Amino acid sequence: MPLLSGLTAAALVVVVALPFAFIALQAIFPEIGAGSFVRPFAHLGAVLKSEDFGIETRNTLMLGAGVVLASSVIAVPLAGLRALYRLPGALLWDVVFLVPFMIPPYIATLGWILTLQPAGYLQQLTGVNLAGFLFSFPGIVVVMALHSFPVVYFAASRSFATIGARFSDVSRVFGAGPGRAFWRITLPLATPALAASLLLVFAMSIEEYGTPAVLGARFGFDVLVTGIDGSLSDWPIDLPKAALLSLALIVLALLAFALQRRIATARDFDVVGGKNPRAPTRSLGIWQAPVLALFGLVAFISTGLPLLAILATALSRTISGGLAPNNIDLSHFEAILSDTTGAMQAMANSFSLGLIAALVAGVFGIAVAYVTTRGAGRGQRVIDALAMLPNAAPGVVVALGLILLWNQPALPVTPYNTMWILVLAYVCILLPQPVRYTVAAFQQINPSLEAAARISGASPMRTALRIWVPLIAPSVLAAMLLVFTVAARELVASLLVAPVGTDTIGTYIWRQFDQGSVGDGMAMAFLAIIATTLIPLALLGGLRRFERKA
Incomplete structure (x- = not known):
């Protein structure tokens, strides 16, 4: 438990705490980007009075x-x-x-x-x-x-x-x-x-x-x-x-x-209370x-x-051409599917980034949930607070924090201007969802199950694989589907931190409208809505059927 708590806390510091800390530092020290801490709060008065x-x-x-x-x-x-x-x-x-x-x-x-x-x-x-x-x-x-x-x-x-x-x-x-x-x-x-x-x-x-x-x-x-x-x-x-x-x-x-x-x-x-509070619903009658x-x-x-x-x-x-029969065709869908405008690459980028973000956020959610529900002390409360911190911040704030953090000149290596900066942004923005889902799942599991497995000679790894994973899997998978759905079509963080020349579904649609290619943008939007709505719903339906059979 101490090792898992330490690793979880360290990962949360990098993914969540540092971006928010650099926002605060930038607000206090306007020249921190140049490595200087001079003139603290010099910008505050001008901004507040503006x-x-x-x-x-x-x-x-x-x-x-x-x-x-x-x-x-x-x-x-x-x-x-x-x-x-x-x-x-x-x-x-x-x-x-x-x-x-x-x-x-x-x-x-x-x-x-x-x-x-x-x-x-x-x-x-x-x-x-x-x-x-x-x-x-x-x-x-x-x-x-x-x-x-x-x-x-x-x-x-x-x-x-x-x-x-x-x-x-x-x-x-x-x-x-x-x-x-x-x-x-x-x-x-x-x-x-x-x-x-x-x-x-x-x-x-x-x-x-x-x-x-x-x-x-x-x-x-x-x-x-x-x-x-x-x-x-x-x-x-x-x-x-x-x-x-x-x-x-x-x-x-x-x-x-x-x-x-x-x-x-x-x-x-x-x-x-002790009795069923629900009374039979009423008829609407003439209404x-x-x-x-x-x-x-x-x-x-x-x-x-x-x-x-x-x-x-x-x-x-x-x-x-308006709503006229002779103005209707499938040319915009053909342009999207033939990838003449880079739409399919943008969709592939979004789906791959969404999948990676869902996997990373799911692992994070499991670690945070286990530490906060099975541990004790201030360390666990700090980890829980860090995991929920993105709830208080819009995506644009997270994106700004990542820009400020990973553009520091003293860093020997940085994910900025790579696809990994988008993964970091999506995980930070969406982390509270898998954490809450998984915490709720852990709270429904009696700790005596783990104790019984350990008494029977099971190792911690075997206990986790045979006890915890099957019981929390439905909640974790549902949370990961939510992360995938939102990350695949996220806009504001993608606009701010996406690498040069890289498009996602959100940035592609936004740029098509900026360039006047409204039809291509809407064809992409329609396909994205279908994909990011029906795929998760189908997977959730399959998951529920599996649970009923199990």
């Missing part, structure tokens, strides 16, 4: 709060209807609402632009465009909420189902109507789940790069993430400012986490048709419209 910093911070808070509110408005009523009433096709609706979360937000945003912009698909079909709404603050909020509301929907529906209808039934006996019973009884009891999911939505919103960069640029709406990107990509490059903006983002995420913990622990929310229409409308807007826009663009010979 108009850009105040505007970007305010816009970031407004965006996060707006997306949280909009996601709640969409998700909470749907979750209540799903959990408390007999909804026809409930499992099918769950699958449909999962799709928006599987579509990378920057791709969905490009689909919305092609649909709602002047001469877009909506105007071609109805004569109306909604560009004024789309390229505005409410437009950004709605587009991002349509991507993130499934997080709240799934958390809230499961919490409402656990609470059941028995508490609200008591209030109904005392004269409360259905609406009052839900808002005064059921919804407050679901506060912990709602707070946790809304915290995740807030964190996703303030770290999202693609949507604010594409939509906000049209009307001057800058946030901290786009400010960091501008500091790194616009001449003159301002690393100290980028580091300070990154620290501001981390502080906002940590404050949101602290608020969530305060809300979740402020009161007693126990609803599960069945309107409820199904509501679910269908949300599914069409959040899932159908972006996918149809992506597919329509991929099948259009030219954008100017």
Whole structure:
């Protein structure tokens, strides 16, 4: 155990702690890149007093709060209807609402632009465009909420189902109507789940790069993430400012986490006792048709419209030709599959990097989970804290930390400008997922199993292979699939640290739009969505069938 703890801690220091430490050092010592520690905090006053910093911070808070509110408005009523009433096709609706979360937000945003912009698909079909709404603050909020509301929907529906209808039934006996019973009884009891999911939505919103960069640029709406990107990509490059903006983002995420913990622990929310808390779900009665229409409308807007826009663009010979039969062909898919634009190489890069990142993150997750659940003392708590640190940092912050760390002139060797820098970025960003999955799996295994194996003469290696690995394998594999899916189409870190001349799925699509090759970009996006959605789902389905047979 001491050897494993030491190796795990050392690896976490290199992968997680050092990049974050160099962000802090760059913020404090503006000339550390040249190996100098002179003039500490010399940049701090100028950045904090700058108009850009105040505007970007305010816009970031407004965006996060707006997306949280909009996601709640969409998700909470749907979750209540799903959990408390007999909804026809409930499992099918769950699958449909999962799709928006599987579509990378920057791709969905490009689909919305092609649909709602002047001469877009909506105007071609109805004569109306909604560009004024789309390229505005409410437009950004709605587009991002349509991507993130499934997080709240799934958390809230499961919490409402656990609470059941028995508490609200008591209030109904005392004269409360259905609406009052839900808002005064059921919804407050679901506060912990709602707070946790809304915290995740807030964190996703303030770290999202693609949507604010594409939509906000049209009307001057800058946030901290786009400010960091501008500091790194616009001449003159301002690393100290980028580091300070990154620290501001981390502080906002940590404050949101602290608020969530305060809300979740402020009161007693126990609803599960010795009896089954769930009461039979109610019939929708005459409201069945309107409820199904509501679910269908949300599914069409959040899932159908972006996918149809992506597919329509991929099948259009030219954008100017519009939705005309003679403008439809497969030329963009042929260009992708024939690799004339480097698309297949970009896809191969993403899949190979995603696979390597999934394997490395999976091993990390096992090591961290074993040390933190089977060890004791401060060292284990430090390891757990390091493993969860990326939760408080957007991908752009991780990328900046890797740039600052691995560009130090004193380093004899560096992974920078190689494919390994992308692996480091993906592992650092996504490490909390396999750690949480694997920790949960270890916590369900009684330590007496290991003791029995050791008493029977099994070596530590044999015990691990015959006891631990089979029991935690489903959770680890599920986490690795999640890492693969997200890493294969990650955008912001890939844009910042990818080696010169190397494309991934995310950077390829982004560059195609920059170059005006919209059809090729959307064909690549459609293939990427199919591959990174269906492959993990198929593997998870096979894993579940294997578990049932076992």
